[in-house]
Each structure stands twice: as structure tokens, then as C-alpha cells.
Amino acid sequence: MFETEQKIIEKKIQDYYRDNSLPELDEFKWVPVPFSGEWGISTSFFQTAALEARQRANIEQKLPPVPQRAQEIAAGLADYLGTPAGFSRVEAVKGYINLYFSTEVYSARVIDLVLERGQSFGCSAPNDKLVMVEFSQPNTHKAFHVAHLRSMIYGDVLCRLMECAGYGVVRANYYGDIGLHVIKWLWNYIKYHAGERPTEDATRWMGDMYAEATRRLEENPDLESEVRDIYARWDEGDPEVVALWQETRQWSLDGFQSMYDILDIHFDRVYSNSEAEKPGKLFVDELIENGIAEDERPEGPVIVRIDDQLGLEKEKYRVLVILRSDGTALYSTEDLALARIKFREYPLEKSFYVVDVRQSLHFQQVFKTLEIAGYPWATKCKHLPYELVNLPGNVVMASREGTVVLLEDLIRESTSRALELVEQKNPQLASEKKEEIARAVGIGAIKFPLLSRESKKVVTFDWEQALDFNGQAAPYIQYAHVRANSILSRSMQPIPAPLLPQHVLEPSEVELIDYLSRMSAEVVRASEEFKPLIITNLAYNTARVFNEFYMNCPVLKAEPHIRDFRLRLVAATKQVLANELDLLGISAPEIM
């Protein structure tokens, strides 16, 4: 936001360096001054001092220790710079030079820019690069539970971040709509539930049916021949089996769709296991012909000895099995083909896979195999791993074990809890409005904890924590947004025209503006590092500082000029909070 100012100062620093024959730096790292009531940018001179010490090590010349020398340089520069235009004060402290902004000019500039840009504030201009993010990847005919939530939410927010950072984004889903699990389900349905329709809670019903199927097969393994028979019929395209498969698959897909709708997640391109199967088998044939894959059938499967192909001594990529010995497809068969399909369909700069960490090796193997096969785009494929959501005691959620928290249960519990609170706080609202707020709060509360921690750390699902709406959580940020909205609507006037402040800004006003100004840079960083956490931190801090402002700085009862300035500041804060929440896929209610 202050690149121009930074460049001007950098230029002057370079002049100073030259005049004093100091070693040149490749780049300056500007950081915000740790906040203590004033607002500014800062850079340190430790590196310069260290570099200088190294350069002169062979010369007989005594230099002071690095920290002391850094402080000397900072002090010399502070003298040299004086007080540049746009700044109120320059100081040299502990090896840093701190340049404090003239608040009246810059505070207005930040607020004006936010209000001018509105919903697009914080986002970069489109950069004409296209990326694909594949995420969610649910299996049909199975339960949809809380462990699946992380891919959905992480993937969705990565898309939002990259869109905001200027990329064109293809949001892709990849349904696991065929495989042994589906056939088991069909077998159980045909044999014991023929003709039945799903209950209202279709996804739960599908999951229960799957659990029933696995239970029956565990109790009586002899029945597995019946399952294999159905698989064979599906493979041959038996119209009856295929029709049933398509119909029942749709029940799952409809259930998934309603979940995506509730969570405000959408896709541009939906792939499925079944459509990648045949291309996958053809791909395997190509790899065999090219001498990349080894066909050990019928005794063994088709494999790629990746380390051998690369001539590696130590085992690293090991062996990838790409087709079963009976000729049926594996996940890897389909992944190879699907990667190629994606690049044929779209001119992608990058192809991301949001899949849990247990499949890291699998994706390394698939991408490396594609590279060996000579596809230049193979290096553009990137796996974005995330850790699991476990139950307390490090229990993995598994539908088969019955150790799951179903998504619909969590959402229902969370929204009904939120509804109780709305009833308490705002009993006068229409019930439709109450429900709308409860949805926003309940869903936000679910999403936030999954976004506010490192993706490579295990999340332990805990009911008490999931339903805690206080403190570091989405409702805190939403509430700040509501407070801002409340001030604006009570002001009974449109947002005042741009103006410069004529009062000495309170520390909480300065700090708030400081945080508003950081959004664009943080969005870029978050998208580059694939870290939604950066935005949850920013949003939380923005809300926290606004709450301080709210306590310390009356708006509606302030002197007219101060009131106008603060109304603009409140409007800008409301906009930024809404934009940040939107990036997190969380809605920002006006009342709660």
C-alpha cells in the first residue's frame, strides 16, 4: 500500500550507502513498526553491518560489534534523511530505522481507497494466469463426515485467495463414484433393500447402507463372490447394474450438492472416477509401449519402477502400481489420465490437488511418472496436503468403525446453538431473519477453526470447542462487523464525503487504519504460501482492534468533524471485515 513511499526512501538509503561506501543490499525488507500508538514502516541494518564486517575482516580495522554498528548506521541515516515528505518522525532504535507516517494524510488515503474500491479492496488486478484447484473428492455411496470438511473448506478458501490474488481459477471436484465400496453398496441394496428410496436425510441413509453392507460382508465373507459378480456385471456394462448405479449415485450427489450449497462452495468442473477409468487403461498401455511401465500380468500388476527409471541409487519414489493384475483400474490409473485430461482441457499455469497428507507419496509418484513420460506440464502439478480431522484420543474418523461425526449433525447442532443465542439477544427479529443469522454464525463457527491452523497439523474435533462462539472464532469477527453496521445505520445519514482528520488521532484509530492497509499484501502472501491462516489472523486482529476503537472512540456523539471522519473509518472497517470474511467463505451478517 505504501510502495511508492518505500521506493523513494530506498533510493535515498542507497545514495547514503554509496556516499559512505557501505555494502549494497539486494533488497530492503520493510516491516510495520511494532505498534505503540504510532504507525510506520521499519527496516534494520544488521545485515549491512554483518556484511561490512565480513568485507573488512582482512583489513586491519576495528569495527564495533554488529548490533552497535547497525545502530550507528541507522542513526547516521536518520540524520541524513531528516523528516521526508509524508512522514512525521524518523528514529533510530536498536539497529532499526523507524519512519512514522503523517497520520492525517495517510489515514485518509487508506480510508478513501477502501471505500472507493469497496468489495474489490484487498484484491489484485487479474493477471491472466489460469490455475486449477481440485478439492473435496467425496466418495458416493458413503457417509459425508467432518473429516471431509477440511478438504472442502481448505480447497474452497484457496480458490478464493487465488482469485483475489488475480488468478483465473478452475474449481474442480473429483467424485469417487466407482470402486469396490460402490459395488458393495449396490450388492447390499439389491439383495436386502431392492426398490427402497432414500429417506429425507439421504446422505446419512447412504452412509448407513454402506455400513450395513460392510458389516454383512465381515460377518459372512463367503458373500464376497456375489459382490465380485456384480463388479463384473458393472464392468461389462450390464444395463440393469449400470442403471441402478447411476440412479443411486445421483442420490449421493444430490446430498453432496445440498451440503455444498449450505457451505457456499461451488465447482466449475466436476470429474469422476468412472470417466477417468477407460482413459486410464489406455494411458497404461501407452506407458507399457514406451517402456516406462512393466507389465507383469497375469502373475503380477503393471508397475513403474520410478527410481530405476530415474537411475536413483537410493529408494525415493519406489514403485507405483498402475493397473491390477486382473486388468482393473486403480486410483493411480485414473490419476494419470485425469492429469492429462485437465491439461488438455485448460491452459493451466498450475494444477493443484487438495488431498490429505497420507497420499503425499502417491502424488509424488504420479507426477514423477508423468514427467518420465515426457509431459512438460508434469512439473506444474502440485499436491497441497492437509492433515486429518480426528476425534479426541487421536481416533480417525472412519465410516466402517462408526467413529464419525456426520457433517449434517455438526451443521444442525451448530446452527441450532446459534439460533438459541439469537433468540436471547434479538427476540424481536422475524424468525426468518433469526434463522439466516444462525446459519451465518453456525457455519462460520465451523469453518473458522479449520482455517485458522496450519494445514499440516492434525485437527482434533471436539464438540465443546466447535460450538464455542467466543474469543478467537468467526462470530467474534462477525460481531465486529455487526457493531460497525449498527453505528452506520444509527447515524441516519449516508457515508460522509472524503475528508482529512483535523483531530489528533487516537492510538486505536491509528492501529485500526494500520490493519486496514495491510489486506492486499496479506492476501498475496496467503495465496503464495497456501495459508488461509494468514487471513484468519488478519481478520481476527482487524476485529480486535476495531473493538478497542469501539470502546475508546465514540462516533455518533463526537464533534461533527470527528464524527464524519470516524463514520468513514467505521464504514471502511465494515467493508474490510466483510471482504476478509468473504475470502474465508464466511458470511457477514448486519445484525446478530
Add this chain to the structure above:
RNA sequence: GCCCCUGUAGCUCAAUGGACAGAGCAGUGGCCUUCUAAGCCAUUGGUUGUGGGUUCGAUUCCUGCCAGGGGCGCCA
């Protein structure tokens, strides 16, 4: 056996190699005739698992060890 990840306050988590390691929850004590108390203020709590190393400077980078989790030819 090989590979990957994690270890920070009682609990859940932060911290572009840089200024005193910060929040929330829990605990304690305050603040609603003033813009919504889903809030604010104060306070308690740390040898960043551990031994070395690199660096002017390490929670961050390298390495040994300890503890936990995950992955490794026909599961997805």
C-alpha cells in the same frame, strides 16, 4: 529397514532469521441509565521436547537424540 510431518503457557493455537515469544479458552478481579456485553480492561501462567552446530542474531535453518502421528508393489 527407508521416507515424511509434528513437538511453543494447564488446554487449543499464533509468531516474512530480527525489537520484550503473542492470542483465545480455562482461573482470578473489574466494566452495561453512553454507538449491540457474541464485547472491553486488568491479572495469573514460558529453560519454545532435548544436546550440539551455522549466524551479529534461531521458535524459525542444519544435525544427533527423545516422544507422538503418517506413508512405503495390486486400498482410496
